[in-house]
Amino acid sequence: METNHNNHKVLIVDGMALLFRAFYATSYTGYIRKTSAGVPTNAIYGFIQYLFDAVHTFEPTHVVCCWDLGGTTIRAELYDSYKANRKAPPEELIPQFELVKEVVAEMGILNIGLQGYEADDCIGTLATAISKEAHVYILTGDHDMLQLISERIHVVIMKKGKLNYLTYDLQMLWDEKQLQPYQIIELKSFMGDTSDNYPGVKGIGEKIALKLLLEYQSVEGVLENLDKLPKSVRTKIEANLDMLHLSRDLATIRVDLPITCGLDECIWNIRKELATKKFEELEFGGLVKLLEDKIEDPFLVI
Incomplete structure (x- = not known):
């Protein structure tokens, strides 16, 4: 693969942001997709669709996914009431937290998280390091991430509706808010x-x-x-x-966590057979077809 960093484009996915968005986008009618064994899968199904849409739109050469791992974080230790107002996640979403990571891993995408820290901190650390050798696009719904913008770090905010993104760079942030990151x-x-x-x-x-x-x-x-x-x-x-x-x-999003991700670890290259097997196991017929359709698309499968 070309070593010139200008040809590398890394998509860092805010996993929880996508998963929650997918859950609410597909559950508001009251119908929740489940496997025949009764395992809820609506958020995972939507997550994969969002992921494919973003890959198709931004055409990354590399993809990595960051997650909150649950448990106490440094911020909750600093301030007892941090996020204390958050409601517990919907019951049908809870079993999908671990399962989505399995699906992502089977597809051949690296999952990254660090106990005690939030996904934001993992994203901040990876984006800062990777931007030295590639252009970074952070896919999220979280405006806090705008602090990470630089010459080579862009923040893609998912707006309401399909394929509706607002991509912030330094100029866009200044034009819209008159603020530096x-x-x-x-x-x-x-x-x-x-x-x-x-x-x-x-x-x-x-x-x-x-x-x-x-x-x-x-x-x-x-x-x-x-x-x-x-x-x-x-x-x-x-x-x-x-x-x-x-x-x-x-x-302040931390950018100095003890985590790394080399470009060779996150090349976008779907493991088609394993992904198909996992999709079939979860009864994602439509997504198996999507994999088949996209297999000819150079931006979806390398």
Whole structure:
């Protein structure tokens, strides 16, 4: 294979984001696809369709999939209430968490996760390392990932509906939000994150946070200029300094985990026979046909 990194395009898949999206997209009617033995498979079926769609759209030469492994994470240790507002996953989704990884592995795609950390941190670490030798596309629904954007890291946000993507690069992020990637972290330091359940600075929302960053660029820049701020804003920041710093830590995706993935480990090359066998076992007739149809497509099977 060509060694020039400009010809390499690595798709890093946020596994949980795809799986949850697939579950809700296929279960809202109340019907949940199951095997004849009663194992729910709707999320896995949808996951594979989303994956194939993305591969077809972005034409990667390499694909890797990152997962949350469950259990306590560093962020929950830093802050007890981190994600404490999250509801338990739907009952029919739970057996699909492990099964989807089996399916992905059988297809010949590398699964990566690290106990104690979130998939975001695995994605951040791999994207940062791999971007030194290839272009990286992160497939997710999570806007937190925008902090990872660089010259060679793009973030693909899945929007509602099939084949509906918003691909962020440095220019797109600037045009849409007037922010540099690192400022995604600074923004959340001030305004917190309701879905992850940490408050930032109580009383400061997105509007004020964006105004502060436009004027002073970063948390440090704001803190160095507290005396120039309106009294109400200054008082809020001074009263919540610890939470400001903690929120910043919680918002920061780690890029230095002890995990690696060489390009030779994640070449996109579907193991057709094993994938077919697994699809048949899960009664995914339509996907077996999809494999057959796509086998002639150079971007789906190398």
